[in-house]
Amino acid sequence: MGDLKQYGLVRAQERLRDQVGHALRAALIAGELRPGQVYSAPGLAADLGVSATPVREAMLDLAREGLVEPVRNKGFRITEVSERDLDQYTELRTLIEVPTVGRIAETADREQLEALRPIAEEIVARAWQHDLIGYLEADRRFHLALLALSGNERLVETVGDLRKRSRLYGLTGLDEAGKLVSSAEEHVELLDLMIAGDVPGTEACMRRHLGHVRSLWADARDEPAGRKSAG
Missing domain, CATH: 1.20.120.530 (GntR ligand-binding domain-like)
Structure with a gap:
C-alpha cells in the first residue's frame, strides 16, 4: 500500500507542476513576465499561492523549451528572442x-x-x-x-x-x-x-x-x- 500511496503523491505533484507551467506560460504570453528579467521561484510561488518546489520544476520544464534560463543563486531569467x-x-x-x-x-x-x-x-x-x-x-x-x-x-x-x-x-x-x-x-x-x-x-x-x-x-x-x- 505504501508504494501505491507514493505513486498517488507523485501523480498529484506532476499535475501541480503542469498547472504551474501553464500559468507561467500564460504570464509570458500576457507580458507579465518580461524578457531579460530574473524571477525567483519563491517569489513566483508566492504570487501563485503554491510552494516553491512545483515552480522550480515547472521552470526547469520551461528551460528545456528555451523559454527561460537558470541564473545561479537567483532564479530564472526570461530569455529574449532577437x-x-x-x-x-x-x-x-x-x-x-x-x-x-x-x-x-x-x-x-x-x-x-x-x-x-x-x-x-x-x-x-x-x-x-x-x-x-x-x-x-x-x-x-x-x-x-x-x-x-x-x-x-x-x-x-x-x-x-x-x-x-x-x-x-x-x-x-x-x-x-x-x-x-x-x-x-x-x-x-x-x-x-x-x-x-x-x-x-x-x-x-x-x-x-x-x-x-x-x-x-x-x-x-x-x-x-x-x-x-x-x-
Missing part, C-alpha cells in the same frame, strides 16, 4: 510547413481534414472571446494535428519545438486592437483550400499566414511597455 531569431524561425517553418501542407492537400482524405474544422473554428472563437491562452493552445493543436497527416512524426516534433521557441509576448494590446481575428480566420481559409484540393492556393495561404504571424511578433515587440503588461 529579430534575427524570429526571422530564422519563420524561415524554417516556411521551408517545412508550406510544401508539407501542399502534399497533405493532395493526399489527405476529406474526412481527415474536416475533422480539423472544429479546432479551426475554435481558434476564431477564442480570438473573438479575447482568450489569448485558449487561442494559442487551439492554434498549436490545429497546426500540429494538420502536419501529423503527413505521417512524419519527427517533422511534427520539429515544428512543435520551433513554435515553443518563437512564442509570442504581450499579445494583449494586439488583441484589443482586433489584430488576432484576421490571423485566426486564416485557419478556416487554409482548411477550405485543402479540402478543395487547391494545392497552389493552400501553399500560398500557409506562406501568407506564417508571414502574418511574423508581423504580429514584430507588432508585439513594438508595443509600449505599458501596453505589454496590460490585461
Whole structure:
C-alpha cells in the first residue's frame, strides 16, 4: 500500500507542476513576465499561492523549451528572442510547413481534414472571446494535428519545438486592437483550400499566414511597455 500511496503523491505533484507551467506560460504570453528579467521561484510561488518546489520544476520544464534560463543563486531569467531569431524561425517553418501542407492537400482524405474544422473554428472563437491562452493552445493543436497527416512524426516534433521557441509576448494590446481575428480566420481559409484540393492556393495561404504571424511578433515587440503588461 505504501508504494501505491507514493505513486498517488507523485501523480498529484506532476499535475501541480503542469498547472504551474501553464500559468507561467500564460504570464509570458500576457507580458507579465518580461524578457531579460530574473524571477525567483519563491517569489513566483508566492504570487501563485503554491510552494516553491512545483515552480522550480515547472521552470526547469520551461528551460528545456528555451523559454527561460537558470541564473545561479537567483532564479530564472526570461530569455529574449532577437529579430534575427524570429526571422530564422519563420524561415524554417516556411521551408517545412508550406510544401508539407501542399502534399497533405493532395493526399489527405476529406474526412481527415474536416475533422480539423472544429479546432479551426475554435481558434476564431477564442480570438473573438479575447482568450489569448485558449487561442494559442487551439492554434498549436490545429497546426500540429494538420502536419501529423503527413505521417512524419519527427517533422511534427520539429515544428512543435520551433513554435515553443518563437512564442509570442504581450499579445494583449494586439488583441484589443482586433489584430488576432484576421490571423485566426486564416485557419478556416487554409482548411477550405485543402479540402478543395487547391494545392497552389493552400501553399500560398500557409506562406501568407506564417508571414502574418511574423508581423504580429514584430507588432508585439513594438508595443509600449505599458501596453505589454496590460490585461
